[in-house]
Amino acid sequence: MTQREEWRSHHGFTLAAIGSAVGLGNIWRFSYVAGENGGAVFLLIYVASVALIGLPLIIAELSMGRRGRGDAVAAFSTDGRGWTAVGWLCIGGASVILSYYSVIAGWALKYFSAAATGVLWQDGAGTYGSYFERFIANPVEPLLWQGLMLAATVLVVSGGIQGGIELFNRWLMPLLALIVVVLAAYSLTLEGAGRGLHFLFAPDFSALAQPKVYVAALGQAFFSLGVGMAVFATYGSYMPPGFSLPACAALTVTGDTVFAVVAGLAIFPGVFAFGVDPAAGPELAFITLPQIFLKMPGGLVIGAVFFFLLSAAALTSMVSLLEVPVAAVLHRTRLGRRRTAWGMGLLVFLIGMPSALGFGPLKHVSIAGKDILSAIDAAVSNLLLPIGGILVALFVGWHVKRATTLDSAGFATNRLGRTWLWLLRTLVPLAVLLVLLHSLGLA
Numbered sequence: 001m002t003q004r005e006e007w008r009s010h011h012g013f014t015l016a017a018i019g020s021a022v023g024l025g026n027i028w029r030f031s032y033v034a035g036e037n038g039g040a041v042f043l044l045i046y047v048a049s050v051a052l053i054g055l056p057l058i059i060a061e062l063s064m065g066r067r068g069r070g071d072a073v074a075a076f077s078t079d080g081r082g083w084t085a086v087g088w089l090c091i092g093g094a095s096v097i098l099s100y101y102s103v104i105a106g107w108a109l110k111y112f113s114a115a116a117t118g119v120l121w122q123d124g125a126g127t128y129g130s131y132f133e134r135f136i137a138n139p140v141e142p143l144l145w146q147g148l149m150l151a152a153t154v155l156v157v158s159g160g161i162q163g164g165i166e167l168f169n170r171w172l173m174p175l176l177a178l179i180v181v182v183l184a185a186y187s188l189t190l191e192g193a194g195r196g197l198h199f200l201f202a203p204d205f206s207a208l209a210q211p212k213v214y215v216a217a218l219g220q221a222f223f224s225l226g227v228g229m230a231v232f233a234t235y236g237s238y239m240p241p242g243f244s245l246p247a248c249a250a251l252t253v254t255g256d257t258v259f260a261v262v263a264g265l266a267i268f269p270g271v272f273a274f275g276v277d278p279a280a281g282p283e284l285a286f287i288t289l290p291q292i293f294l295k296m297p298g299g300l301v302i303g304a305v306f307f308f309l310l311s312a313a314a315l316t317s318m319v320s321l322l323e324v325p326v327a328a329v330l331h332r333t334r335l336g337r338r339r340t341a342w343g344m345g346l347l348v349f350l351i352g353m354p355s356a357l358g359f360g361p362l363k364h365v366s367i368a369g370k371d372i373l374s375a376i377d378a379a380v381s382n383l384l385l386p387i388g389g390i391l392v393a394l395f396v397g398w399h400v401k402r403a404t405t406l407d408s409a410g411f412a413t414n415r416l417g418r419t420w421l422w423l424l425r426t427l428v429p430l431a432v433l434l435v436l437l438h439s440l441g442l443a
């Protein structure tokens with residue numbers, strides 16, 4: 001038997017985990033969901049969800065992965081009581097997420113290329129709505145960019161854990177952190193930036209009474225951390241025993257949250273300085289922001305850098321999503337990593353085609369009143385990830401023996417470990433179930 005791959009360093013592993021968490025969720029999705037849900041109060045509930053629900057779940061996922069030392073199915077196996085089906089659900093789920101995620105990542109790459117070559121700035125403000133709509137309605141172009149992003153993902157995953165995923169994240173993540181900080185610093189110098197800060201940090205507490213804000217905050221926490229689909233279980237399976245698992249998990253959630261807030265600092269001051277609606281929805285990044293870049297001093301460069309950030313952040317998340325099905329095939333067959341990565345990449349591309357074509361050739365298809373991509377995104381964030389999260393909490397919190405659970409997470413039986421286990425057993429499943437029932441219209 002060949003030796004199982006492992007992360008080279010604690011630092012590299014942590015950057016890879018942060019790279020998985022930081023993605024379109026922090027920039028594209030966080031800004032528009034915060035915009036639609038009142039800003040500061042949303043942020044408050046979001047941070048609480050990340051700390052009390054997201055963090056315990058990430059620790060749980062990493063620990064089951066490290067204990068299983070295999071794929072998502074191995075992470076869910078104890079004495080074979082049906083839990084392994086959940087592992088398969090995660091493998092399928094991660095592939096479906098990647099399929100539509102790669103479509104949006106492709107849009108970001110297209111915008112980067114258009115901004116960098118100057119094409120994006122040619123027609124002027126007021127045309128971005130039709131520019132975006134023309135692009136996503138095209139029967140070929142979105143597929144092309146989606147394919148390019150997937151090919152890049154396959155190349156990284158083909159390089160393996162140390163030589164591909166770890167190396168890639170070690171270089172890219174510090175660069176992305178630098179870029180987002182510079183963008184935020186610049187944005188804060190714009191006249192009228194104060195209103196953006198007010199929106200993001202001065203809560204209007206009446207919003208606390210709106211259930212939709214809780215649903216949105218929890219859904220965003222799941223998506224942005226990327227928890228519930230065995231991504232962390234898969235990354236955790238390559239973790240050597242010596243790494244401090246709770247420390248990695250804490251750094252990951254902190255990094256992800258700080259990144260989202262700093263991205264908000266980069267986006268909202270501009271949104272308010274130029275008097276555009278913060279609740280523009282998913283098109284905020286692709287229609288609203290280019291208009292702002294066009295008017296900002298130095299905005300053409302800033303715009304190109306922004307879309308580079310968006311594409312690169314998406315890529316580090318796509319890598320972690322692809323690793324889930326790839327690890328499953330590697331664990332179960334004798335196919336090599338490269339061939340598996342290309343095969344899976346192709347499969348995901350095919351699954352993603354309807355999402356990519358849903359604004360053009362498949363425009364007439366609507367699921368629950370939404371286009372294909374938005375319907376899958378809603379089902380994933382509001383249903384699939386929370387269901388995955390509840391199952392992880394039940395498996396690690398209740399099914400696995402208490403001593404094994406504490407031991408594999410790297411907690412001795414100290415107070416911290418007990419608090420974690422309590423959250424995992426009670427608050428996490430109950431709170432997530434409540435929100436889940438609400439979004440299904442049952443509570």
Ligand code: PHE
Pocket residue numbers: 020021022023024025026097223224225226227229231317320321
């Ligand atoms: N967390 C990633 C983001 O914020 C997306 C993701 C979702 C990654 C689910 C893994 C699993 O963009």
